[in-house]
Amino acid sequence: MDELSDCDDSSFDSVEHSYDALKRKYSRNQREIRRLRNTVSFQLGIHLTTAVRQPWRLLGLPLTFPLLALRLGLQRLGKQSLNQPDLDEVIGFEERKHCIVLFPTNGVGFGHFTRMYAVARSLRKADPSLEIVFFTPMPTLHILYSEQFPTYHLAGRYKHADMTASQWNGLVEDMLHMVFDMHRPKWFMFDGSFPYRGMLNAVASQPLMKKWWMRRGSFKSNKSIPVDSSSFFDGIIIPSEGIETHAQEDFHEVAPIMAVEPEDAWERSFARSRLSVPNEAKVVYVQLGAGRINAIENVLEHVLTSLYSYPEVYVVLGESMLGERLSFTHERLRVIRDYPNAMYANAFDASIQAGGYNSYQEMRTFGIPTLFIPNTDTGMDDQVARCKKSEKEGWGIVNHSITMEHLKKDIGILFQIKPALKINQSNGAEDVVSLLFNS
Numbered sequence: 001m002d003e004l005s006d007c008d009d010s011s012f013d014s015v016e017h018s019y020d021a022l023k024r025k026y027s028r029n030q031r032e033i034r035r036l037r038n039t040v041s042f043q044l045g046i047h048l049t050t051a052v053r054q055p056w057r058l059l060g061l062p063l064t065f066p067l068l069a070l071r072l073g074l075q076r077l078g079k080q081s082l083n084q085p086d087l088d089e090v091i092g093f094e095e096r097k098h099c100i101v102l103f104p105t106n107g108v109g110f111g112h113f114t115r116m117y118a119v120a121r122s123l124r125k126a127d128p129s130l131e132i133v134f135f136t137p138m139p140t141l142h143i144l145y146s147e148q149f150p151t152y153h154l155a156g157r158y159k160h161a162d163m164t165a166s167q168w169n170g171l172v173e174d175m176l177h178m179v180f181d182m183h184r185p186k187w188f189m190f191d192g193s194f195p196y197r198g199m200l201n202a203v204a205s206q207p208l209m210k211k212w213w214m215r216r217g218s219f220k221s222n223k224s225i226p227v228d229s230s231s232f233f234d235g236i237i238i239p240s241e242g243i244e245t246h247a248q249e250d251f252h253e254v255a256p257i258m259a260v261e262p263e264d265a266w267e268r269s270f271a272r273s274r275l276s277v278p279n280e281a282k283v284v285y286v287q288l289g290a291g292r293i294n295a296i297e298n299v300l301e302h303v304l305t306s307l308y309s310y311p312e313v314y315v316v317l318g319e320s321m322l323g324e325r326l327s328f329t330h331e332r333l334r335v336i337r338d339y340p341n342a343m344y345a346n347a348f349d350a351s352i353q354a355g356g357y358n359s360y361q362e363m364r365t366f367g368i369p370t371l372f373i374p375n376t377d378t379g380m381d382d383q384v385a386r387c388k389k390s391e392k393e394g395w396g397i398v399n400h401s402i403t404m405e406h407l408k409k410d411i412g413i414l415f416q417i418k419p420a421l422k423i424n425q426s427n428g429a430e431d432v433v434s435l436l437f438n439s
Contacts, residue, residue, distance in 0.1 A: 040072045096208055099131035099185040100436070103176075103199065105192030106137040106156050108375075109289060109320065111357040112191040113138050114340065115214060115239060115429075118259040119189070120149060122429035126437070133183055135176060140321050143339055152179055169198030176202035185209055187436055189237075195229045203232055210234050210439060214432075216241065216357060237435065239357070239428050241386055254431035256361040260342035262422045265366070271347035275334050277314045282415075285351040285368075287318035287341070287359055289375055297326070299373065299402050303352055304328060306407045310415075316348065342366075350414055355383035355398075363396070367420035370396040371410050395420040 047068050051057040057064075100123065104116035113136070120132050134144050134151040144151045154175055157168035176199060188203055191214040203211050213230070214237040230236060230250065238253045265271070269279060277283055284307055288296045300317075307313050308330060319326050319337040326335065336344070342358075345366040353359040355374040363370040370390060374383035390396025395417065399410045 040069075043072060044068065095184065096186040097131065097184045098129060099133060099183045100187040100189065101133045101135055101179060101183065101185045103135045103188070103190045103192075104138060105190070105194075105196075106139070107192075109322065109354075109356045109358070110140075110339070111216075113140065114259045114358050115257045116189070116191050117143070117147075118257050118427070118429040119214075119432050121147070121259075122427070122433045123436075126430075126433045131183065131185075133179065133185065135179055140339065169196055169201075172196050172198030173202045174198075177205070180206055180209070187212065189214060189436075190233075191215070195232070200229070200232045210436070212237055212436070214239065235435075235439070237432060241357075241389075252435055254435070255426045255428035256365070257428035257432070258342075258361060258365060259340045259358075260345070260362070261427055262345075262366060264343075265345045266343050266347075268346040271344045275316055275336070275344065275347055277316070277334060277347070280312075281314045282310070282312045282349050283314050283316060283347055285316045285318065285341075285344070285348040285353075287320075287351070287353055288373060289320065289323075289354040289356065300326070300328065302402060302404050302407050303373075303411075304330070304333070306404065306411050307352075308332065309408075316344070349419070350417075352411075352414075355387040357386070360386055360390070364390065364393075365423050365425070367395065367422045369414055369417035369419060371399060371414045372396055373399045373402060393420075 044065070047065060048061075051061050102116045102120060104112040106112070116134070116136075120134070123130055123132055132149055134149050135154075136151070137154055137156040139153075139155075141151055141153055152175060154171060157163055157165065160168070180202065187210045188206070189212040190199060193215055195213065203209070211233045212235055213233040216239065234250075236251050238251055239257045240253055240255050266274070272279055272283070275283075286300070286303060286307075288300055288303070304315060304317075307315050314332045314334065315330070316334045316336060317326065317328065318341050319335050321337060321339060325337075328335070338344075342362045345362060345368065348366075348368050350369045350371075351359075351363055352371045352373065353363060355372045360372075372383075372387035372390065374387050376384065384398070387396065387398045391398060397410055397413055397417075399406060
């Protein structure tokens with residue numbers, strides 16, 4: 001018998017496993033060396049030690065040192081490009097699997113998460129054989145688990161005590177590398193306003209993986225993103241807002257993305273029975289955000305007090321899963337802490353909203369008259385620009401002063417607006433599926 005046949009197959013497996021482990025360890029070490037070399041302290045230190053070793057450089061040090069510090073500062077602010085990983089660090093040449101990794105960032109609400117959730121459901125419907133993997137700092141993992149989506153979670157930087165941006169980005173990079181090594185996806189999609197440097201480093205090491213960035217078109221004019229962000233992606237997907245966007249060559253605008261379409265929402269009487277509200281009541285849905293940016297309880301108190309002055313009005317208060325529990329009580333108040341709340345949409349006669357992407361598109365699609373109280377303290381999202389479109393279309397109004405007097409006046413106007421027809425339009429999630437599979 002051939003000697004090779006006497007060898008235990010497990011020994012070959014052990015050697016292969018050891019080789020893979022060494023390769024992963026080498027890759028981690030290379031990433032750590034690169035991160036250290038990219039730190040401000042390291043680069044400034046190298047500049048100083050080089051000047052000491054080559055004394056003629058000392059003459060120019062008063063000029064070159066501040067210039068280097070300025071360049072490094074601009075890089076950290078995203079105003080100047082950072083060096084991408086060297087070619088010898090690129091390790092993602094393995095054969096791709098029929099898999100996609102979706103990375104929704106954690107915003108103040110569910111905008112990023114809901115768009116990726118809607119895309120995932122559409123992808124599964126179009127191709128049940130596709131492996132759909134989530135990687136996210138969002139804490140609402142039970143929603144994804146209930147849909148049987150494999151999910152990797154890394155808590156946001158500020159959930160960790162004394163963690164620097166560099167350290168957190170290092171964790172993002174290392175964890176994404178492990179996800180990519182395990183699943184070898186054909187596609188990667190990030191939904192967020194600000195691409196993380198650790199994520200950009202990780203995707204740069206995967207040359208055979210198609211990379212997409214989904215982001216809103218309604219960025220605030222005074223906000224900027226790292227100048228080299230777009231270069232890491234094969235294309236940028238802009239969910240339609242109904243407002244003007246400045247499209248570039250690699251931008252792909254799609255229809256508004258909806259997690260719940262009108263035909264999927266619960267029928268009116270069934271939804272009202274789940275809410276325990278009478279069929280003859282006037283039901284107003286109130287959702288003013290997660291409360292993570294600015295205090296919303298005072299605004300909510302004014303809104304609820306104004307609504308209770310109408311004896312026929314019942315209020316359904318949407319309590320965000322990302323915020324604290326609310327303490328309001330009233331015999332005509334119903335509080336829901338659910339997802340997606342659009343399943344209840346047919347039960348509502350009117351709504352009062354903050355004006356985030358999800359709530360705006362849902363109210364517009366279902367034709368629900370809405371009073372918007374835009375959150376102006378968001379970092380990137382321009383809610384005012386978005387909500388003004390509802391006034392032009394005749395189904396919404398925008399409140400610019402949250403005093404009791406103005407709220408009562410605006411709520412009175414809200415109740416005069418007739419429900420609009422439901423909008424029959426394609427779901428942008430299906431447009432995204434078509435774009436991915438045909439690219």
